[in-house]
Amino acid sequence: MANVRIIGRMDIKGPNLIKGIRLEGLRVIGDPRVIAKKYYEAGIDELIYIDIVASLYGRNSLADIVAHTAQEVFVPLTVGGGIRSVDDVMTLLRAGADKIAINTAVVRRPALITEVAQRFGSQCMVLSIEAKRKPGGGWEAYVENGREHTGLDAVEWAIRGTELGAGEILLTSVDQEGTRKGFDCELVNAISSVVPIPVVASGGMGTVKHMLDVMTKGKADAVAIADALHYDRIPLAEMRAAALDAGVHVRRP
């Protein structure tokens, strides 16, 4: 397989980088533009911006933050939150995004996946799935930051999204997100094993071992890390060294 990517996940609200627990109970971390540059200089492989209140336009909007970031950050930038149309995608690409992550709008109208893939290429269309364990087993896809049911089985939705043209899946475990209790490796494995496209695992990193678990048992193609980076709990260099020690291929900066 390709080198497993280590991605900084930055949840945005208004002008701020924030962090929550299970996508709720938010704390302000700081200015995302400053923090993005710090992560870039430390050797992050990619960055993901998710606007949790979905304010695409206007002053201090997501597009504005992306435009500032893209001036100084030369690694791939995925942007999501509130994107409803091909025109919204265009707005964010013009601001400097490389890939676009969409959840709610493609649940409501799956054809949007195909429209974005045909216009900008599959590599640009990231299917964002927020998955929560079902009481009877398996996982359901949610929207609105893990608050609203869709009735979709997360694994089936991942397969369908891939068939419609998604080039990558950003898979967030609502149960694990912000808990520091480890990734949902079963969830990541269940999806990564059945789709031909890369899966980015998000939610739950507390220790380096959690990261290694999701890379090996979970078969994640990339891990999105928020909390551990934002609170300076684990240096990026330590994550890379641990992966290489464990025989997992990651980029050597």
Next chain:
Amino acid sequence: MSIVTVIDYGIGNLFSVRRSFEHCGFEVKLTDSPAGVLKAEFLVLPGVGAFRDGMQGLTQRNLVEPIREYARAGRPMLGICLGMQMLLDVSEEFGEHEGLGLIPGRVVPISQHGTHGEAHKIPHIGWNELVAPNVNSGFHDPIMNGVTAGSSAYFVHSFNAVPTGEEYRVADCYYDGIRIAATVRSNHTFGCQFHPEKSGSIGLSIIRNILNSHLW
């Protein structure tokens, strides 16, 4: 030289490419006209997506012959990702399609399996190490100045541009044992399969080297 002309042929996202060149100190102009191509000091052909769509985009704008004329006069040019693949003779993506024919070779699908038979994901996405075509040596071409063998660059592609001769290969990478041409060149025509504009400081070094190369 300070002006780089980027061909805007209706495909993909030019903004990141543009920004990275500006960051390296170059002024960027976009063109979609034959005259704009022929007037360029340094021409860049970016692109993502399917080969056929890319060539169609050039054909519809009557750019295929001007680009060939420009490059065959020995003037400097860089193709990125799909733009590099289009420099070759022909592609097997969704049938057989003719390319620009500036570097001899074919564009073929990346095998679904590594050389040891293991299944792997397509596209090949992520950071991969650049190595010299003769793996045991360092890079020889000056466009790799400042880049040590083993440094990584960011790739996103499903097809492999295979030049006919070793002499066209500047840097390679390996995806589960499969040899992939990462940087190619013929005279002053250059191609990067990876995205130098998304490959951090290594990518920016290669951009500076290539855009300044005809001054050497």
